[in-house]
Amino acid sequence: MRDSTFMGSPYSHQRVTDMIALLVTMGGGVVFSIATVSMAVAMEQPAGVLLLAGSGLSALLFMVALFVVLRSWKAHEKTRDHLLAAQNHLEIADQRQRAMLDGNKFCIIGTDTQGLITVFNTGAEHVLGYRRDELIGKQTPAVLHVQADLARRAQEISEETGQKMEPGFEVLVRRARLNGVEEREVNYVRKDGSLVPVLLSVTTLRDERGEITGFMGVGRDISERRKAERAQRESEERARMLAEHAPAAVAMFDREMRYVVVSRRWLVDYHLEATDVIGRSHYEIFPDMPERWKAIHQRCMAGAVERADADLFEHADGWKQWLRWEVRPWHTVEGEIGGIVMFTQDITGQQETVDALGASEERFRNAFEFAGIGMAIVGLDGRWIRVNGMLCGMLGYAEKDLLKTSFQVLTHPDDIHIDLENVRALLTGESRFFQMEKRYFHRDGHVVWARLTASLVRDAAGAPLHFVSQVEDISEHRRLTENLARARDQALEASRLKSEFLANMSHEIRTPMNGIIGMAGLLMDTDLTVEQREMGSLIQHSSESLLGIINDILDFSKIEAGKLRINPAEFDLREAVEESLALLAPRAHEKRIELISDYGEGLDTPLIGDGGRFRQVLLNLAGNAVKFTGKGEVVVRMRKVQEVAGKVSFRCTVSDTGIGIAPDAQERLFQPFTQADGTTTRRYGGTGLGLAISRQLVGLMGGRIEFESEPGQGSKFWFELTMDQHAAMHPPAPLALPEGTRLVVVDDNDTNRKVFAGQLASLGVVVDVLDDPHKVVPHLEALLAAGTPCRLAVMDWHMPGLDGLELALKIRAHAQLVNLPLVMLSSTGQVGDPRQLAKARFAALLAKPVRAGQLRRCLLSILGRPGSAAGGADGFEEGAGHLHVLMAEDNRTNQIVARRMLEKMGHTVDVVADGRQALDQVGLRKYDCVLMDCQMPEIDGFEATRRIRAGEVPGANRRIPIIALTAYAMAEDRLRCLQAGMNDHVIKPVRIEDLHQAFLRCGLSAGLGGA
Structure with a gap:
């Protein structure tokens, strides 16, 4: 056959192939490998050149054969047939060789000594993805091996031999070259770049002389084996992980009850260490193992499987443990019982939960049934x-x-x-x-x-x-609730009727009282005989007492009904104290007792509180003090307790030198309708409601009231309140008197001296205080001699041995003191013979208790401060305001009283008898304000006000000030007036002062002229 190896020759050649079988050891078997020698013989020339291509062990043999052939050239014709036969024989052998190589599933690759591939069978093509012609003549390491593997192998050989080995072909055949064969696992690189693991056996190829002519590598694809091994490892790892991390405790024992495998849960549950367990006997570790468990182990060793869902295991140390367990045998590969496997789970917690649940169910059953x-x-x-x-x-x-x-x-x-x-x-x-x-x-x-x-x-x-x-x-409860609701409705109806009765009673009583008190007041301002004045005074005092009783009853009724409310508003505390004491001053003067106001520092800022209720409490306490004091003094002291975050706490103390309170009466003192004893009521009068009302009012204002008393020594009542401070008022302008301005005060009452001296000192003057009127003139002379003369002398009217008027006349008789300004203080309002008063030439007469503003105005006037008018000892400053007033009042007496009061104040008055006439009149004429009675026939004051405000009266000023005149004293009555559109309200009986203040609150210039 023609051989492509020689296709480039100008001659025609024939290839002669010889086949030699080689034994190659692979594991435990024998594989045949073929080496071939090809030679080309020029058949056409009688003589020619022999070209030889050979490989394998038979190259030399073929050369010898060819040499014989050449020497026998002359016998060519004779041997030609033999050569052709040999050629046929070689071709057949070559086919057999290829059939053996290509039919083998192994990957067979042959190389020369330099690593060039000479053999590449079909198995190699299948495994590696290359065609034979792609790799023949290629160097193995460069194509088929991972460079990192070659480097690692070179490092290993270098360490073994102590000689540097480069990562090339030699590292693949080093051991085969030394030992003839090497077998190990390597990774081949497929054509697609993927790796395939093979078990590679490398064998040297040698010629007849034993010289290495090449290497033959036979590789078996072990991918499946690798997968199987990996699967085995993964399976074993899963089994190990399962055993170690199983939620139940797992342990495997051999037939001697020695530990073979143990899970982590087992170690934890039984307080063991892995290093102390494997190989040791279970009974050695747990020497107190009950015989019951040993019997279970033996039965399972014999093939039984036993289990329990809940079993109590009591340890020697008293520890009780509930277990869920199973014990079963395990078998060897040969099928024999190799030991037992125990599965246990500590269910102590669950069992306790089950027990608790059972107990809970039992409790529920009992609770349900019983x-x-x-x-x-x-x-x-x-x-x-x-x-x-x-x-x-x-x-x-x-x-x-x-x-x-x-x-x-x-x-x-x-x-x-x-x-x-x-x-x-x-x-x-x-x-x-x-x-x-x-x-x-x-x-x-x-x-x-x-x-x-x-x-x-x-x-x-x-x-x-x-x-x-x-x-x-709840049938019985429902019945009681319905009865209670009916009783409540009845009580509410009774309360409503009571309130309505009280309101009507107030109206019916106050209406005639208005006439009595009003007329008595007007009567006392006329020229009367002594006897007439005494009778008028009795009428005034009696009517005032009756009015006080009515007010107490109404207030207590409101408190009892829970209708009394506190209405916070801005008010001046000092002014409230002074005004309250001014109301009590006449009674104190009549009894010739000192009524003293001792007002401390730090309480001049306006406060936010119910000034009216404060006055009511103070009047109750101070009024009682005046009532129950026959001689001596009543002192009202105001002191700041603390000031924090815009709030000021103060204490108001009322002390007297009166009859005192017996210890057995003190416990019930604040109870309603209670006085110290019956004789007190008969002697002093009153309802016994004042203190009960005061305690309730102080409590509503967030304070407390206390007292202390000794029979015959007097009493001391005090209450504390906390109120918000309003924006600071502008302080009064300083008096701007010359520095060192000196005043002299003489009063036989120690408390009066201290309080009055304190008031004067707060105005920035120097005060000399004397207790004996006989010392005054010598003291004034001494001041003149010292060059610090007195600028003003203040003296009390009633003093022992030498009264104020006599002292004043004595001063006027002194040549150097004749022009000294003098001020008289009087507790009674009467200061003796007018002719003697004229001789004394007093600069001012002040009624005690002296108000701070009054004292200031007096000093400014006397000591010559410009811009100040002299103020009287009492009364109001003259006002130029002349008002034209419409009064709607259906009661004839009230009409007369109100008209006289308004005219006395300097105002003109038109009077109508009902609301309809008021509407007609307000539309016809221009008025400054309307005094509107609330209860009138045809159209009452509320409806008349609503129509005026709604603009339903032609020609009327919708915004005209309307002041209610009402005999109803409840807070809801005041609210009803305001809701109807009225600007203010005055409660009957009406006083001039009440009207004056109402006019001022409405922004009207309301003078009290011409009294």
């Missing part, structure tokens, strides 16, 4: 599933009969709708439970009122299971 109220489990369709005896008794049914019906059947028709709506809310999850009062029908037909509380029980998935209901019989 509950003091009806209990029921109700199905989703409303049928009773389980009921207790209490519910059966409540509804009159036997248990078996009640379980045959549903709650819908026994529910009152008026309640079923809301009951079902509540059930729907439970089923939809809108509520977790509901409670309602409903009616059930008793078996005998009567209605049973019950308080139902129901909740829905769901399973673990959230699906509804049933309802749990608690049914409490």
